[in-house]
Amino acid sequence: MTNNRTIDQINEKIDNGEANIYTAEEFKKIIKKGDAPSFDEVDVVTCGTCGVMSGTAAILNFIISEPGRFIRAREVYLNGVPAYAGPCPNEWLGSVDVILHGTSHSIYDESYGGGFLLKEILEGKEIDVRVESADNKTIENTITIEDITRAQIIGSRMAFKNYTAFTNPNNEAVSSIFAATPLEGNLRGLTFSGCGDLNPLQNDIPHNVIKEGCKVLINGAQGYVLGDGTRSSPEKPNLMLSADLTKMDSYYIGGFKTGQGGEVYDTVAIPIPVLNEEIYNNLLITDDMIDLPVADIKGRHLPLDNTNYQKMWAENDLRPRYNGNKCENCSSCTVEEICPTNAFKKGSLNLAYCFGCGMCANFCRNNAFDMNTGSVDLKINGCDVNIPIICRQSDRLRANKLSLKLKKMIQNKEFKL
Numbered sequence: 544m545t546n547n548r549t550i551d552q553i554n555e556k557i558d559n560g561e562a563n564i565y566t567a568e569e570f571k572k573i574i575k576k577g578d579a580p581s582f583d584e585v586d587v588v589t590c591g592t593c594g595v596m597s598g599t600a601a602i603l604n605f606i607i608s609e610p611g612r613f614i615r616a617r618e619v620y621l622n623g624v625p626a627y628a629g630p631c632p633n634e635w636l637g638s639v640d641v642i643l644h645g646t647s648h649s650i651y652d653e654s655y656g657g658g659f660l661l662k663e664i665l666e667g668k669e670i671d672v673r674v675e676s677a678d679n680k681t682i683e684n685t686i687t688i689e690d691i692t693r694a695q696i697i698g699s700r701m702a703f704k705n706y707t708a709f710t711n712p713n714n715e716a717v718s719s720i721f722a723a724t725p726l727e728g729n730l731r732g733l734t735f736s737g738c739g740d741l742n743p744l745q746n747d748i749p750h751n752v753i754k755e756g757c758k759v760l761i762n763g764a765q766g767y768v769l770g771d772g773t774r775s776s777p778e779k780p781n782l783m784l785s786a787d788l789t790k791m792d793s794y795y796i797g798g799f800k801t802g803q804g805g806e807v808y809d810t811v812a813i814p815i816p817v818l819n820e821e822i823y824n825n826l827l828i829t830d831d832m833i834d835l836p837v838a839d840i841k842g843r844h845l846p847l848d849n850t851n852y853q854k855m856w857a858e859n860d861l862r863p864r865y866n867g868n869k870c871e872n873c874s875s876c877t878v879e880e881i882c883p884t885n886a887f888k889k890g891s892l893n894l895a896y897c898f899g900c901g902m903c904a905n906f907c908r909n910n911a912f913d914m915n916t917g918s919v920d921l922k923i924n925g926c927d928v929n930i931p932i933i934c935r936q937s938d939r940l941r942a943n944k945l946s947l948k949l950k951k952m953i954q955n956k957e958f959k960l
Contacts, residue, residue, distance in 0.1 A: 546582060547819045550960050553586050557953060557960070562586040564953055566946040567741040571829055582823045586816065587953060587960070590743040591946035593810040594736050594937035595799050597720070598700030598773060598781075599645035601661060601788055604693045605672075607684050608637040613676035616641075620673045623649035624660050638692070639674060645807030656805025659798030659885075661696075664688050666793050694788035696761060700772040702811040703781035704744035705737030705833060706937075708850065709840035710930055712923060717841050718802035723883045723902050723934050725802045726840050732905070732933035733837070733919060738942045739830040739852030743813035744780050751822050752815050758958065759784060760812040760949050763792030765958065784811065794895060795941055800883045808898070808938070812945040814953060816960050830856060837921060848921040855917065855932065861899045861940045863914035865892040870911045878903045878912070883934075898938050905933040 556562040563580070565573075567590040573579055603626070607616075616628040616639045626641035633639055645657040664670060667688055674682040688694075709721045710733045716725040722734045739745070747753045757768040766786025775781045795810035817823050830853035839845040870890055878887045886896035887903060901916035918931045952958035 549818065550816055553816050553818075554960055556586055558956065562954075564589065564950050566943065566950050567591065567746065568943045568946065570826065571740050574827060574829055579827060582817065582820050585823060585826070588746065588815045588817065588826050589812055589946045589949040589953070590741055590746045590815055591810065591812040591942035591949070592702050592738040592742045592937070593795070593939070593941035593945070594706075594738065594808055595720075595801075595806045596698060596701045596703075596809045597646050597806060599658070599696065599698050599807045599809055601643045601645070601657075602640070602693075602695045602697065603643060603691055603788075604633075604638060604640050605686050605691045606638045607672055607674055607686070608682050610637040611635050612637055613674065613680045613682055614678045615676065616674045617677045618675040620650065621670050622655070622660055622663070623651040623671075624655070624657055625650065646805070648804045653804040654800045656798055656807070658796070658805055658807030661788070661807065662793050662797040664691070664694075665788070665791055665796070688789060691789065696766075696786055696788045696791070697769075698761070698772070698782075698784045698809065700774060700781050701761075701784045701809060702743055702813070703772070704779060705739065705742055705835065705852065706735070707843075708733055708735035708835050708837045708855070709843070710734075710837060710847065710923075711840050712847065713839070713841055719840050720801045720803045720806060721840055721936065722802050723800060723900060724881050730923065730928050730930050733930045734840075734934040734936065735835065735855055735932065736936040737835065737852060737855075738937050738939050739833055739856055740828055741939060741942050741946065743811065743815070744782070745828065745833060746826050747815055747822070748825050749777060750780065751825070752818070753782070753813055757813065758960070759786075760945055760952075760958075761786040761791065762795035762810055763945065763948065764788075764790035795945060797884055797896070799898065799936070800881075800885075810938075810941045810945045812942070812949040814949060814958075814960060829853070847923045850919050850921065854919045855935075856939060858915070859917040859932075860914045861938075862894065862897060863892070863899075863901070863904050863912040866911050866913065869909050871909050873908065878907050881906055898935075899940055900935050900938075901932065902934055905931065
């Protein structure tokens with residue numbers, strides 16, 4: 544006979560302080576030790592993912608001038624990043640509605656884009672605004688988050704169920720959104736995305752719990768599942784999510800430089816209430832069971848071989864250790880130039896900005912960064928090759944932290960299932 548329980552029953556246990564709640568990291572560690580809790584011993588598992596999520600957009604309304612100064616905005620730039628005026632014209636009000644794409648690039652520097660801008664807004668920094676109006680006026684001003692009357696993130700394609708690894712079997716380097724710098728040819732490096740067995744959708748196959756209206760955390764703010772995301776499919780699901788930007792934590796969102804300019808990363812955590820044994824059994828999946836296809840970065844959908852997420856994450860470091868004694872203060876610092884999140888500047892590593900991508904350890908000319916990012920054995924074109932992992936576009940540390948935050952919020956009755 545199949546065991547079943549309801550959300551109300553689990554919420555009652557939470558209210559009484561009797562619920563057994565695990566983060567995905569905690570739960571998977573126990574499983575890997577061969578001592579998995581039984582169905583009756585697990586009520587909720589909080590799962591998380593963090594990575595580049597190109598579908599991120601923000602809808603903003605803010606005051607740029609006193610009323611009556613211009614009729615309506617035609618073009619809007621925030622720190623040089625184009626934001627699309629409308630849909631509301633706000634005629635003569637001195638305020639503007641805009642839609643900002645996380646992947647939009649500054650007209651002055653394509654490595655700076657919407658992701659970096661959203662982080663700076665949340666940090667309370669001053670943002671330069673320029674409005675070109677329909678009546679041919681130019682209005683310039685600065686705003687901070689205090690001037691924003693409404694701000695909502697809508698992610699059209701977020702929390703996708705892991706992804707793909709890429710390498711370059713071609714002779715020439717290839718620039719791509721899937722690598723922080725042009726990826727050198729002849730199989731000299733591998734880049735990948737996906738948080739493996741921490742990922743919410745990987746733990747809820749096929750959407751037994753994660754449905755439209757489900758509550759989630761997006762970058763630390765409570766939000767909701769609006770439904771399936773764009774290009775979602777049963778084989779490769781993703782979600783459309785939304786939450787209030789102003790309630791987000793800047794640590795969990797930001798920009799990520801790629802070979803094709805600035806991108807945006809987000810962090811999502813979703814609770815999985817263990818309502819029945821099917822849901823419980825899906826939670827038993829571990830990194831070694833999750834296939835990761837390896838594709839040609841130039842073809843993207845041309846499979847070369849397969850590996851798994853254990854090869855990507857097991858025993859590998861989540862953050863670098865910087866040894867300033869090895870730094871030669873190069874006139875042109877390679878790490879400062881290529882760091883995707885601008886975490887390394889002027890000989891200082893800002894761990895709050897660090898994404899754990901591994902680029903510093905793989906590209907520093909003086910080996911001033913100690914970080915094991917691993918390598919993977921593959922068979923490509925009939926040949927056995929070992930390829931170093933040089934760039935991660937997902938961050939398990941942030942995913943773990945937001946999963947833990949969600950667990951504590953549920954325990955403290957700040958987040959109700």
